[in-house]
Amino acid sequence: MEFVLLLIVGAAAGFLATRMMRIQTDIPTTIAIGVGGALMGGLLIRLLIELTGWMAGFVGAVLGALVLIWLWKTYIARR
Numbered sequence: 001m002e003f004v005l006l007l008i009v010g011a012a013a014g015f016l017a018t019r020m021m022r023i024q025t026d027i028p029t030t031i032a033i034g035v036g037g038a039l040m041g042g043l044l045i046r047l048l049i050e051l052t053g054w055m056a057g058f059v060g061a062v063l064g065a066l067v068l069i070w071l072w073k074t075y076i077a078r079r
Contacts, residue, residue: 009061010035017065023073033072037065 014034018025025033041060 006035006038007031009058010038010065013037013041013058013061013065016062017069020062021066021069021073023069033065033068034061036068037061037063040064040067 011031011034014030014032014037017033017037018030038057038061041062041064042057
């Protein structure tokens with residue numbers, strides 16, 4: 001069940017992050033960005049999740065996805 005929740009939160013976070021960074025990606029890439037961001041954000045903001053609940057996890061997922069997009073645009077997309 002946690003995996004399905006990760007996909008749902010990751011898809012939503014990826015959608016918001018790609019819109020905030022103004023990049024056009026296909027659906028699988030958007031979900032992958034969101035899930036990667038959710039994993040990064042979940043690891044970095046684990047204490048905050050315990051204190052405030054699922055909303056902090058969503059914020060962490062969006063922030064993680066933004067960092068992942070920034071890294072992608074900075075180091076991979078330039079090639």
